[in-house]
Amino acid sequence: MFYDPRKPNRPLEHDPFKAIVSPRPIGWITSMSAKGELNLAPYSYFNGAMSKPNIIMFSSEGHKDSVAFIEETKEFVCSLATWDLRDAMNQSSGPYPRGVNEMERAGLKPAPCVMVKPPRVAASPCALECKLLKIVTLNDVDDKPLDQYVVFGQVVGVHIDDKFIKDGMLDTAAMKPIARCGYRDYAVVDKVFQMTRPTMV
Numbered sequence: 001m002f003y004d005p006r007k008p009n010r011p012l013e014h015d016p017f018k019a020i021v022s023p024r025p026i027g028w029i030t031s032m033s034a035k036g037e038l039n040l041a042p043y044s045y046f047n048g049a050m051s052k053p054n055i056i057m058f059s060s061e062g063h064k065d066s067v068a069f070i071e072e073t074k075e076f077v078c079s080l081a082t083w084d085l086r087d088a089m090n091q092s093s094g095p096y097p098r099g100v101n102e103m104e105r106a107g108l109k110p111a112p113c114v115m116v117k118p119p120r121v122a123a124s125p126c127a128l129e130c131k132l133l134k135i136v137t138l139n140d141v142d143d144k145p146l147d148q149y150v151v152f153g154q155v156v157g158v159h160i161d162d163k164f165i166k167d168g169m170l171d172t173a174a175m176k177p178i179a180r181c182g183y184r185d186y187a188v189v190d191k192v193f194q195m196t197r198p199t200m201v
Contacts, residue, residue: 018044019182026180027058028089030077030103030110031069032118038110039065040092040102040121042081044180054155056128059148065098067135067149074132075116076153079124083176083188088123115157125164125175129157 003011018024027046031039043066045059056078060067070076081089091106103110103121110119113129120127130153138146164171172192179187 014183016182018180019185022181022185023179023187024181026081026089026178027056028079028081028092028121028124029058029066030079030118030120031066032073032075033065033069034072037065037069037099038101038103038118039069040106040108041066042089042093046078049152054128054158055133055152056130056155057150057152059150062147063149067151070132070151070153071135073117075118076130076132076151077113077116077118077120078128078130078153079121080126080175081178082125083178083190085121085123086178086186088121089178111159113157113159120159125161126170127159128155129159130154131156 001011005015005017024044025046027043029039029041029043033039041064043058043060045061047057049055049057058078066076085108088106088108092102092108094102094105096102096105103119109122111122111127113120113127116129116131120129133152133154136150136152138148138150140146160170164175166174173190177189179189181187
């Protein structure tokens with residue numbers, strides 16, 4: 001099967017793009033407006049961009065509150081979405097109007113951060129405090145502007161629940177992070193395997 005995704009007549013009823021680019025880690029982003037309004041929202045177009053320094057990114061399809069608030073205050077927090085928090089994460093994804101505190105709607109408690117004003121999700125085993133580096137917008141191949149916003153932030157603080165540290169390393173499988181797949185599907189990381197990168201002889 002081959003098709004051009006820019007053309008309207010596709011061979012499948014539902015666009016498989018998100019099922020192909022899968023699984024995708026979830027950036028559970030807390031942001032705060034200049035007025036102190038709080039927003040919590042999950043973004044599955046999310047990932048680490050580099051490690052030296054630690055930089056993460058997430059992409060918003062539309063100029064949503066997360067982007068607007070980060071533009072205003074230049075900071076945000078990413079809490080790890082896990083199996084135990086899956087229902088709360090899903091609840092926070094609702095299309096609430098501005099001013100609604102998604103953290104409260106999802107029954108979550110905030111925890112203070114050290115380097116930034118927005119709180120983290122207290123129940124999450126890890127959180128990354130971030131300062132805004134840049135918000136990027138793109139044009140498509142026909143040079144038409146897209147209503148998409150890619151937010152880059154540098155990590156300035158890291159919170160880790162000590163019970164998930166084993167032999168000096170973070171135990172990813174024990175935290176059971178969840179990821180977004182295609183359609184309404186999710187995945188959970190509860191097993192890992194190891195491979196050693198080859199060396200040149």
